Amino acid sequence: MSDKDTLIIEEATVEKAIQRGLVKMQLESKDVTVEILDEGKKGLFGFGARPAKVKLSRLVLSGDDLEEELDENINEDETSQEVLENIKELEDELDHVAVSEKDDEEDEDDELDEYDEDDEADEYDPVDEDDGKESLVIDMAHENEVIASVATYLKDVCRAYGVEAEVVGKLESRRITFQIETEKQGLVIGHHGKILDALQNLAQVLVFRDITGRYSVIVNVGDYRERRQDILKRLAHRTANRVLETGQSIILDPLPSFERKMIHSELSRNELIQTHSEGKEPHRYLVVEPKK
DSSP states (O other), rough: GGGGGGGEESSSSSHHHHHHHHHTTOOOOOOOEEEEOOOBOOBBBBOOOOOOOEEEEEEEEOHHHHHHHHHSSOOOTTTHHHTTTHHHHHHHHHHOOOOOGGGGGGGGGSSOOOOOOOHHHOOOSSSSHHHHHHHHHHHHHHHEEEHHHHHHHHHHHHHTTTTTOOEEEEEETEEEEEEEEEEEEHHHHOGHHHHHHHHHHHHHHHHHHHHHSSSHHHHEEHHHHHHHHEEEEHHHHHHHHHHHHHSEEEEOOOOOOHHHHHHHHHTOTTTTEEEEEEOOOTTTTEEEOOOO
């Protein structure tokens, strides 16, 4: 936990110390745990008095220390301010092609709704088997064409801000992955993965504009997503342990939908806690709480 998540306060009484700490942290009592370090002593006629001391711990875990650990592997020279400013250009690009998300899609994070190919097969009832095969071939050809087009687009975007890269798109089951290979990974990843996430958002919009169906779209560079997944698993278990220690809910910092699902999936194995998402994109966050 970083320094900004904890605060030690001294006051005449424990109650005053807690209230002053809450005001200083701009939090409510439900958002912190309180540890009394010293109950203090009134003294006699002012002699021998000792202030009360309490420690307030914020029940919102940001995982900043884990983020910094991941960023340590990114060359600082590569994450220059000039490149970070290009995030805004990527967002502008998204604005030109973005489509509005359906309101009910936001609730999909709250469930482990795994895709089942057998279920899909049960729903498929072609009038003629040959027609079905022909349709499948056409669909696959169209999907491959779209994936290749998006891969080329991502390559062009990288080149636009000075990164020569190769981008390969691949469809496996219901996941479309765009793997970026470049000698300047830091320029593609950005601070805390912001540029890579922007590229992934862009790829999702372009894919879903031309392909219908339930797919997940991932944009990766090197093994960044794998290392990021490890960080999220550690954050998930650290949060779960703290929930069980305190018996109180913990709110995680906002995360992209696919990362919330990773944490939800990881913690679904713990029978003592439960998770759900709250808020609106892009500030939607995960709440981890004791199971009732």
